[in-house]
Amino acid sequence: xxxxxxxxxxxxxxxxxxxxxxxxxxxxxxxxxxxxxxxxxxxxxxxxxxxxxxxxxxxxxxxxxxxxxxxxxxxxxxxxxxxxxxxxxxxxxxxxxxxxxxxxxxxxxxxxxxxxxxxxxxxxxxxxxxxxxxxxxxxxxxxxxxxxxxxxxxxxxxxxxxxxxxxxxxxxxxxxxxxxxxxxxxxxxxxxxxxxxxxxxxxxxxxxxxxxxxxxxxxxxxxxxxxxxxxxxxxxxxxxxxxxxxxxxxxxxxxxxxxxxxxxxxxxxxxxxxxxxxxxxxxxxxxxxxxxxxxxxxxxxxxxxxxxxxxxxxxxxxxxxxxxxxxxxxxxxxxxxxxxxxxxxxxxxxxxxxxxxxxxxxxxxxxxxxxxxxxxxxxxxxxxxxxxxxxxxxxxxxxxxxxxxxxxxxxxxxxxxxxxxxxxxxxxxxxxxxxxxxxxxxxxxxxxxxxxxxxxxxxxxxxxxxxxxxxxxxxxx
Numbered sequence: 001x002x003x004x005x006x007x008x009x010x011x012x013x014x015x016x017x018x019x020x021x022x023x024x025x026x027x028x029x030x031x032x033x034x035x036x037x038x039x040x041x042x043x044x045x046x047x048x049x050x051x052x053x054x055x056x057x058x059x060x061x062x063x064x065x066x067x068x069x070x071x072x073x074x075x076x077x078x079x080x081x082x083x084x085x086x087x088x089x090x091x092x093x094x095x096x097x098x099x100x101x102x103x104x105x106x107x108x109x110x111x112x113x114x115x116x117x118x119x120x121x122x123x124x125x126x127x128x129x130x131x132x133x134x135x136x137x138x139x140x141x142x143x144x145x146x147x148x149x150x151x152x153x154x155x156x157x158x159x160x161x162x163x164x165x166x167x168x169x170x171x172x173x174x175x176x177x178x179x180x181x182x183x184x185x186x187x188x189x190x191x192x193x194x195x196x197x198x199x200x201x202x203x204x205x206x207x208x209x210x211x212x213x214x215x216x217x218x219x220x221x222x223x224x225x226x227x228x229x230x231x232x233x234x235x236x237x238x239x240x241x242x243x244x245x246x247x248x249x250x251x252x253x254x255x256x257x258x259x260x261x262x263x264x265x266x267x268x269x270x271x272x273x274x275x276x277x278x279x280x281x282x283x284x285x286x287x288x289x290x291x292x293x294x295x296x297x298x299x300x301x302x303x304x305x306x307x308x309x310x311x312x313x314x315x316x317x318x319x320x321x322x323x324x325x326x327x328x329x330x331x332x333x334x335x336x337x338x339x340x341x342x343x344x345x346x347x348x349x350x351x352x353x354x355x356x357x358x359x360x361x362x363x364x365x366x367x368x369x370x371x372x373x374x375x376x377x378x379x380x381x382x383x384x385x386x387x388x389x390x391x392x393x394x395x396x397x398x399x400x401x402x403x404x405x406x407x408x409x410x411x412x413x414x415x416x417x418x419x420x421x422x423x424x425x426x427x428x429x430x431x432x433x434x435x436x437x438x439x440x441x442x443x444x445x446x447x448x449x450x451x452x453x454x455x456x457x458x459x460x461x462x463x464x465x466x467x468x469x470x471x472x473x474x475x476x477x
Contacts (some may be wrong), residue, residue: 004007019293021034021152021153021228021429021430022036022108022110022153022243023430024432025110025155025376027231029231029267030265030266031268031299032197032268036348037266040299040346042211042291042345043085043155043270043299044085044291045083045085045086045112045432046081046083046086046302046303046306046315047086047273047302047303047304048085048087048088048305048306049090049306049307050062050064050306050318052307055090056091056117058456061095063092063097064088064089064091064100065088065091065095065097066092066100069409069471071100073409073411073422074306075104075424076107076422076423077326077411078109078433079109079424080334080434080437081315081334082334082337082338082435082448083109083433084110084432085110085112085160085302085433086109087154087272088114089118090117090160091144091147092117093143093144093368093395096397097207099150099371101151101397102399102401102402105196106464107424107425108433108439108440110153111154111160112155112156112157112272113144113156114157114161115141115144115145116160116161117139117140118381118425121134121136121137121140122181123137123138123160124176124177126169129176130377133180133377135380135383138383138386139157139386140309142391142394143395144157145184145187145191146394146395146396147395148397149191149192149194150397151197151397153435154280156197156231156232157184158199158200158201158272159177159181159198160180160200160201161272162203164203165203166203167205167208167369170205170207170373173371174215174370174371175371175373175374176376177216178216178376179228179376181198181199181228181230182227183231183298183383183387184198187386187387190387191254191387193316199230199231199267199268200233200267201234202234202236202272203236203238204237204238208367208370211365212233213233213262214358214364214376215360215364215370215371215372216230216362217229217233217266220376221360224357228376231267232269232270233262233267233268234269234273235272236272237274239253239255240276240286241253241279242276242282242283243279245276247276255286255289259294259297259298263297265357266355266357267296270299270301271290272301272302274302275304275313277311277312281327282329283332285336285340295345299347303315303333313463314329315327315329316331323410325411325412325416326414329412330414330437337435340436342434342438346440376474379447401471405423406423406424429443
């Protein structure tokens with residue numbers, strides 16, 4: 001029996017490796033790429049902050065990824081919408097996010113995580129940089145890394161959001177943003193099982209935009225492994241307003257200027273927010289442009305935002321009684337996403353990835369008021385020890401099995417009719433979501449919408465057959 005148990009155990013362990021997980025995405029030059037196939041990854045996403053400011057209440061155990069029932073509903077709607085990435089702004093690293101993250105992972109949706117929050121000592125204060133850049137603050141950012149580092153669908157971390165939003169903050173904040181990026185990347189290198197990209201989300205302030213990108217994407221002293229260098233650059237842009245607005249075209253919106261500005265980028269550039277609502281309802285006629293002639297430079301974008309709030313940027317309205325209703329913006333965005341050619345978007349642009357990052361120099365800065373010193377503040381006392389030892393008693397997230405797929409909360413269409421049989425479709429291992437039911441896979445297979453249940457049965461059947469064959473073989477010895 002001892003001879004028999006070892007091969008059976010081996011087969012069981014082999015079968016256990018079939019896990020529902022997307023492939024990691026990494027930065028390669030100016031692109032995000034699939035870590036297995038090296039296919040280019042274009043962000044087709046939405047900003048996700050359920051409940052707005054009320055959706056983040058750590059004292060009550062609430063943050064955007066703390067309620068699996070709500071995440072299941074939202075994942076089903078996002079999967080149908082065609083997104084492959086969400087951005088989450090405010091998170092409590094001490095809460096359990098396993099259910100929500102596992103659901104989004106199961107439907108092939110990645111996450112871009114902001115490490116800051118509006119609570120005291122949990123973000124850089126542009127008006128008080130030296131004191132806000134503290135051990136307490138960095139302990140919080142590292143705790144967020146700990147909470148999300150083990151999830152395969154963690155695409156990256158934003159070290160800061162719009163800290164440089166005026167000419168004045170462009171004069172003072174840049175070294176601190178690079179310092180925080182450095183510290184987070186040092187922590188990841190020491191404490192994470194894989195390298196996870198860290199970057200910045202910039203305000204669209206024309207006077208400092210080019211300098212912000214140039215300052216954050218260069219290598220200090222020519223060090224190609226400089227940890228303070230941003231791995232990616234996000235831009236919160238609302239310059240395209242359509243369809244009747246005078247800015248609803250490639251030139252008037254300034255999109256052509258962005259392509260010229262970032263044409264020689266050495267890191268991925270994408271819209272970390274977009275979707276002007278000066279003209280309502282939004283028709284998102286910028287989508288074919290963003291994923292068309294801009295893909296030689298841009299890596300996609302995230303529409304602001306999923307939940308409807310008082311600012312009227314939402315795609316879906318949610319009510320206190322648990323019901324929700326799609327808005328016309330949801331339908332309009334879905335129609336635009338459905339026109340995209342996912343396979344074409346995956347094609348690599350080898351010329352973009354070949355661009356080497358420049359060495360940091362004051363000559364990169366074009367405006368006189370922007371900071372051109374690349375001497376960064378030293379990490380606060382105790383940070384090096386924190387990096388070496390890791391956050392004490394850190395909450396480390398892990399994927400869990402997703403068993404429920406049917407949405408139990410009522411969801412209504414734009415016309416007001418109840419959407420029946422709304423459910424998530426768990427994708428086979430290694431696939432990510434895409435528009436119009438398309439998925440991308442590391443195996444090179446054709447796009448499909450195969451349910452994980454079916455895939456699981458196939459895999460279980462194969463594993464069971466293999467195990468039985470080995471058992472019979474050994475019994476016949």
